[in-house]
Amino acid sequence: MNIGQAAKLSGVSAKMIRYYEQIGLIPQAIRSDAGYRHYNSTEVHSLRFIRRARDLGFSVEQIAALLVLWRDRDRASGDVKAMALSHAAGLKAKIAELQAMVHSLEHLADHCQGNDRPDCPILTDLAELTAAAEQRSQAPQRVPRFGAGTPASSH
Template sequence: MNIGQAAKVSGVSAKMIRYYEQMGLIPPAHRSEAGYRHYAASDVHSLRYIRRARDLGFSIEQISELLVLWRNCGRASADVKAMALSHVAGLKAKIAELQTMAHTLERLADHCHGNDRPDCPIIAGLAEPAATAPPASHKAPRFGIDTPASSRHRAAIAAHA
């Protein structure tokens, strides 16, 4: 199928398909004599996998590691689980950060009269220095860094590159 058909069937835009091909997430498409890309059902399956991983917030680097695991029938499920839990920790940290931002803005908005006067606690609050950052122990682990199999994943990715 051509790139337009692959895009429609996979739910991934043609632009993103070309990008994923350029990033090495999918192999280069076979080309017709006229130079048009042609995709097999397995390519579309990979595109759906990538799309689902993107929908769950995984980065391109993370998806690359997940694809290596997906294609490796000898993988340990513990490796996949460790990657997923590491990603969950990162998502929870981001959620906490966004909740803090929302609470700060709500507090500032609660103190604003919203009238014609120029004094505004929101503007004043934005001009204040930010609160100190949380201690390093509260940072979420970086994906693939704090997992026992991360070095094996990088080696497998390098071997397939």
């Protein structure tokens, strides 16, 4: 089948299929005499696997590792489980960060009058954080002199 058919059956766009070939996530497709890519059902199955892994938020590097495990019939399922749990922990951390952002934005919005006046605690907060970061980056870095501020070493 051609790349368009493979894309339709796998749910992966033709552009992404070419990209996955380029980075070595999938092998280069067999080409016809005219230069067209041809895919078989096994390759489409691999593309579906990649699509599902991407849907679950795995990175390309993680998907490459998962593909190796998937193709290795002597693998330990514990390796796959460890990858999945590690990824889930990363997603939970990202969710916590996003929830903290939502909370901050809602808190700021609750304190904004939302009227015709220019006063806006949202903009004030953003400006204060920016100013504080600038002050930290412009503050001279104190480099201690040799032995200053460190416990005396015993000789």
